[in-house]
Amino acid sequence: MEATYVRSKKKYDVIPYLLLLPAIIIVSIFVLYPLTNNLLMSFQNAKLIKTTSHYIGFSNYIQIFSNPTIWQSILRSFIWTISNIFLMSILGIITSLLFMANFYGKNLLKAVILIPWVLPQVVTGFVWSVMLSDHMGILTAIIRGSGIVSQDFSWFQTGTLSMVAAILTNVWRGFPFFALMLFARLSTLPSEQLDAAKIDGAKGVSLFYYIIFPYMKPVLFICIVLAFLWTFNAYDIIKVMTNGGPAEATLTLPLLIQREAFEYYNLSKASTMSLITFILIVIMFLIYRCLLYFFKQKEVE
Amino acid sequence: MNQAIPRIKRIGVYLLAMSIGVLCFFPFYWIISLSFRSKSAIFEMPPKIVSTSFTLDNYIQAFNENNIGRFLFNSLYVVIISVSIAIFLASLAAYALAKLDVKGKATIKKILVSTQAFPIIVILVPLYFLTRFLNIYNSHASLVIPYVAEQISICTLLLIGYFSNVHQNLIEAAALDGCDRLDIFLKIVLPLSLPGVAACAIFSFISLWQEFLLASTFLNKQELYTLTVGLSTFRGQHDTDWGGLMATSVIIALPSLVMFSFAQNYFINNMAGGIKE
Numbered sequence: 143m144e145a146t147y148v149r150s151k152k153k154y155d156v157i158p159y160l161l162l163l164p165a166i167i168i169v170s171i172f173v174l175y176p177l178t179n180n181l182l183m184s185f186q187n188a189k190l191i192k193t194t195s196h197y198i199g200f201s202n203y204i205q206i207f208s209n210p211t212i213w214q215s216i217l218r219s220f221i222w223t224i225s226n227i228f229l230m231s232i233l234g235i236i237t238s239l240l241f242m243a244n245f246y247g248k249n250l251l252k253a254v255i256l257i258p259w260v261l262p263q264v265v266t267g268f269v270w271s272v273m274l275s276d277h278m279g280i281l282t283a284i285i286r287g288s289g290i291v292s293q294d295f296s297w298f299q300t301g302t303l304s305m306v307a308a309i310l311t312n313v314w315r316g317f318p319f320f321a322l323m324l325f326a327r328l329s330t331l332p333s334e335q336l337d338a339a340k341i342d343g344a345k346g347v348s349l350f351y352y353i354i355f356p357y358m359k360p361v362l363f364i365c366i367v368l369a370f371l372w373t374f375n376a377y378d379i380i381k382v383m384t385n386g387g388p389a390e391a392t393l394t395l396p397l398l399i400q401r402e403a404f405e406y407y408n409l410s411k412a413s414t415m416s417l418i419t420f421i422l423i424v425i426m427f428l429i430y431r432c433l434l435y436f437f438k439q440k441e442v443e
Numbered sequence: 444m445n446q447a448i449p450r451i452k453r454i455g456v457y458l459l460a461m462s463i464g465v466l467c468f469f470p471f472y473w474i475i476s477l478s479f480r481s482k483s484a485i486f487e488m489p490p491k492i493v494s495t496s497f498t499l500d501n502y503i504q505a506f507n508e509n510n511i512g513r514f515l516f517n518s519l520y521v522v523i524i525s526v527s528i529a530i531f532l533a534s535l536a537a538y539a540l541a542k543l544d545v546k547g548k549a550t551i552k553k554i555l556v557s558t559q560a561f562p563i564i565v566i567l568v569p570l571y572f573l574t575r576f577l578n579i580y581n582s583h584a585s586l587v588i589p590y591v592a593e594q595i596s597i598c599t600l601l602l603i604g605y606f607s608n609v610h611q612n613l614i615e616a617a618a619l620d621g622c623d624r625l626d627i628f629l630k631i632v633l634p635l636s637l638p639g640v641a642a643c644a645i646f647s648f649i650s651l652w653q654e655f656l657l658a659s660t661f662l663n664k665q666e667l668y669t670l671t672v673g674l675s676t677f678r679g680q681h682d683t684d685w686g687g688l689m690a691t692s693v694i695i696a697l698p699s700l701v702m703f704s705f706a707q708n709y710f711i712n713n714m715a716g717g718i719k720e
Contacts, residue, residue: 159545262652
């Protein structure tokens with residue numbers, strides 16, 4: 143349905159386009175042009191110190207892909223993203239189911255779980271660094287006290303545990319979004335549908351599997367797509383907590399790009415890496431669309 | 444309904460609710476608690492959950508020695524200017540897209556949506572060259588312009604939603620009364636959508652207030668630092684002033700939390716609206 147617009151009497155109407163123009167110009171120059179400029183730069187050899195740069199063909203690509211660093215970073219980025227999304231989904235689903243029950247303080251809890259979401263990420267990174275630190279961390283003290291680990295247990299000595307620490311922090315920040323989105327969806331679940339299923343004897347796990355989960359699935363998909371974009375490109379928390387270390391074990395693509403450009407001054411290389419990241423995002427998006435199409439086809443059948 | 448739930452289940456619900464509540468609240472409490480502890484109390488191991496130590500030294504030092512006042516001013520300056528420009532330009536664009544006759548409307552909207560998918564890290568290097576070219580590298584303008592560009596598209600998309608809700612009858616009535624389209628925008632569409640515009644401004648504020656990647660990459664002079672970058676000044680080569688860092692964290696977190704509590708209902712409605720589409 144097309145709305146009726148306010149039209150002027152003149153045939154060629156420029157005012158709407160004039161209103162749009164400033165926004166379009168700024169977005170074009172500072173978002174769209176840089177995006178395409180990456181492609182141009184990936185075939186040059188720009189460095190921060192040198193002023194001129196010239197065409198060098200595929201040399202950047204060859205150099206980058208023949209070095210294991212990029213492959214390791216891509217792998218790390220995917221491990222980081224997938225673990226994050228998996229844990230956020232589970233915690234989010236559990237919390238959204240909790241909100242379906244009646245209990246005192248529900249509204250308070252809804253406000254409280256937004257704290258992680260609103261807290262600036264740099265601050266989140268620092269406070270979790272403190273809580274997990276070797277010599278002043280309350281969580282380290284608790285886990286050492288519990289006797290599961292040795293007394294010199296440390297989160298930031300090994301690569302795996304550093305990654306785990308960063309993932310836990312980011313999950314803490316992200317799961318409230320899942321919880322509230324999913325709860326918003328569940329609160330529109332028709333109560334007749336639930337009651338009918340209950341009369342049929344569905345409860346607990348089967349109620350969740352046959353009624354609740356299928357109903358929350360479309361929103362869960364949206365959450366996962368958004369979380370993929372945020373997490374895949376996340377910079378602040380890892381930068382603050384581990385700075386990519388120890389021994390590059392938490393160096394994901396965004397940290398790699400930033401380091402290559404502004405610590406090693408290989409700007410063209412960093413541009414090429416940005417382009418690779420960009421292409422990876424596009425590929426993931428296409429895979430998502432295919433999966434979505436596939437599922438829809440299946441449901442029609 | 445409540446009575447029907449067996450007792451064990453109810454206890455389970457409360458236990459779960461409490462653990463999620465503590466999980467979400469504790470780190471926030473910890474920032475505040477540490478920020479009021481003396482240097483020695485911060486390094487107690489194992490740490491005390493409630494400390495008897497109370498001091499304002501961390502805040503006083505943060506302002507006197509680490510120049511937090513300056514960083515606070517810089518943050519406010521950069522973010523307020525960016526949000527104002529972004530909201531102004533976005534509301535013009537959103538009005539054209541929501542209420543006026545524009546060709547290629549769907550394409551423009553699609554481009555705006557797709558820019559959301561490609562965050563700053565992907566365009567970091569070209570942006571650096573642009574700021575060099577425009578001679579604004581290492582100045583606040585090198586943050587303001589990309590911030591505006593980043594926020595315009597999301598604000599336009601949000602505002603289209605709010606402006607579309609303004610009823611067409613009102614607009615047609617005003618047009619019959621001889622209002623031109625600018626009058627209609629200023630006297631009808633904008634005032635009626637004011638709560639939405641305010642919510643949109645608050646979301647932009649919150650997301651730019653915590654921006655770290657550009658601010659830490661494009662600013663090299665300490666007197667230009669914004670708060671998030673200023674936090675790093677507490678980190679020495681060998682030791683970190685955690686008290687000052689936590690005090691500054693409180694100062695960074697408070698505006699976001701206060702602003703968010705104003706716009707919370709809008710936030711949840713936005714999410715619900717997003718689901719319907």
